[in-house]
Amino acid sequence: MPPLIKGFVRVVDAVNYRLGRIVMYGIFVMMGILMWSSISKTFFLPSLWTLEMAQFAMVAYYMLGGPYSLQLGSNVRMDLFYHDWSNTKKAWFDAFTVLFLMFYLGVLLYGAIDSTTYSLKYNERSPTAWRPILWPIKITMCVGVSLMMLQAMSEFFKDVARIRGKEL
Template sequence: MSSEAVSSEVAPEELLPPRPLAVTIKVIDTFGDWVGKTLAWLVIPLMAGLVIEVFSRYLFNNPMVWVYEMTFMIYGGMFMLGAAYTLLKKMHIRTDIFYERFSVRWQGIVDGSLYIVIFFPGLIFLFDASWGQAMHSFHLREVSEASPWAPPLWPMKMAIPIGTALLLVQGFSELLKCWWAVKRGTWL
């Protein structure tokens, strides 16, 4: 080996992120993965409710009005609370006509910039607005008027700020990954 080849090689330790960075990302990603996989189980009562409603409506001509509200509440909760899992798994919509051709460093710069300029400010605004609405609903003991069941609305409304908070935390992990991509030219 020539001396140039040896000097340009990077020690494996230098390719690894610092332990606090790696631990922070691992904890956030593990929690986000657990939340997403736990929420996936809500598909079972969601589907059971829909099947019961279809049989009740079309076989017995006796629709159950509470099932509609239950299923949209479950789905709404899954949608909001599962957004962080979707971000973790990189399943959100991305327009990558040019992005995929960028180097890893430029991808990190673009992603990191968008997190800082659009993602975090937008979600902080959403959290603030939705928290106020959820707390207002809780204090009023607001119920749905769409059916005689009249379920409380605050749990569904509370899913918005909780899901937003989870998304903000996962976004922080993604921002750290962007920083590493810019610094080292490789994704974690």
């Protein structure tokens, strides 16, 4: 494989690995928000912001942790026949199917950018009583989808290298 592709794979994998290791602690942020929600509903006046903030934290956790999950191969896979295949056949299958993932992510990114542009232009707010601005979470979604697209490309290059009998 050319040095440019090797460098791309190395950088994308390093960024997504480090970010994934940080973001995985976001579950504790969510737990803290939901615990405060329970405490405030039980002992004080209920907080308006807790449910929506927990949803925002979950979106950030999911979108920024997805590339890390893909990198580690911990995504859900229908393993009816796959586990019996040789590594080369798995690489062929993965290289083919990751193209569908990249198409889907491209469409998703197009919609996310369009929605984020609208949100920034009109300072869009949530229709709830709390009314937070929505562009920060939409930017987070765009970043997460972009990183997932880059990780999918990295996985594609690794599969092609595996087909050729090399490792990246």
